[in-house]
Amino acid sequence: MKLKQRIRLLIVLGVEFVAIAIMLILIFFAGKKVYTVTFDLNGGTLLSGDPVQKVTQGHNANPPTVTKEGCFFLQWSGSYRQVTRDVVIKAIWEYETTEGIEYTVAHEGKSETEEWNYCLISGCYKGLSGDVYIGAYHNEKKVLGIQAGAFKDCVGITSIHLLDGILTIEDEAFAGCTNLTSMEMPSTVVTMGDDVFKGCESLEEIVLPTDLKSMGDNIFENCLALTSVTLPENLESMGAEVFKNCPELKEIILPESLEVIGSNAFTNMEMVIYAYIKEEEKPEGWAADFKANGIEIVWEYEDPTLEEEDSAEEE
Numbered sequence: 001m002k003l004k005q006r007i008r009l010l011i012v013l014g015v016e017f018v019a020i021a022i023m024l025i026l027i028f029f030a031g032k033k034v035y036t037v038t039f040d041l042n043g044g045t046l047l048s049g050d051p052v053q054k055v056t057q058g059h060n061a062n063p064p065t066v067t068k069e070g071c072f073f074l075q076w077s078g079s080y081r082q083v084t085r086d087v088v089i090k091a092i093w094e095y096e097t098t099e100g101i102e103y104t105v106a107h108e109g110k111s112e113t114e115e116w117n118y119c120l121i122s123g124c125y126k127g128l129s130g131d132v133y134i135g136a137y138h139n140e141k142k143v144l145g146i147q148a149g150a151f152k153d154c155v156g157i158t159s160i161h162l163l164d165g166i167l168t169i170e171d172e173a174f175a176g177c178t179n180l181t182s183m184e185m186p187s188t189v190v191t192m193g194d195d196v197f198k199g200c201e202s203l204e205e206i207v208l209p210t211d212l213k214s215m216g217d218n219i220f221e222n223c224l225a226l227t228s229v230t231l232p233e234n235l236e237s238m239g240a241e242v243f244k245n246c247p248e249l250k251e252i253i254l255p256e257s258l259e260v261i262g263s264n265a266f267t268n269m270e271m272v273i274y275a276y277i278k279e280e281e282k283p284e285g286w287a288a289d290f291k292a293n294g295i296e297i298v299w300e301y302e303d304p305t306l307e308e309e310d311s312a313e314e315e
Helices: 002-030 304-314
Strands: 034-040 045-048 052-056 065-067 071-076 087-095 101-104 118-124 130-134 141-146 157-162 182-184 205-207 228-230 251-254 272-275 296-298
Touching (some): 182 205
Parallel strands (some): 118 141
Antiparallel strands (some): 034 052, 045 065
């Protein structure tokens, strides 16, 4: 009897222990929040896995497998381990750089042992053609700029793709690329020199970088096919004759931040310019002849898309 009683007691205690353990686990997880981890493919293609995952606090998400044409996957932009908040993690891609690109890694007069820890694109093989991809690094050095005339008169190039990181694009960098139809501009570019796209007569549309502050002279002169240009919200300065002789460009919106416009920035064309400001509040830095006579300008422009967004929010 004693043995049976002991066995019975052990069974009861075992059951109670399991029940208590389950209760503790349930209590523990009941206090845990569930967060959303979103894997932004950044233009890539999903091969396997889930780009949007619900993850219990303190647990890990499982990154999906992704690919992108012309690129290799570098890394995810943030951590997906031991999640403690909603998070969006972006895929970081590196282009498989097209062969024929030339780089500068040191100032003139410096020895090879005094190289920069970054580099600039200085030129290229003039026979380049088709799509050109330029990665963010060259021999582990960050690519920070494109020097004057680097791709000038490369008539075979049809599109150029640049990764974020480039800060400056100097004079005539792509001038005379007559078959260039599209340009993937990195958001990090802050300044653009003179004549950057001058004579790119096949360029059809372009979205300028969100960080761009300054545009030089004659950047889009004689871009005969240009139909659409999106200026960034924080643009401060635009040079002279920037859009000279762009006959297909029929309208453009000037951001409120624009403090300087050079002479004849808009000339030899028929178009409508939209400005958010009042005519009497036109900045002193706008040249009196910033547009040719006959080009219409609409002052105190109100963006209809913003009105639609406001209405949707009210509803």
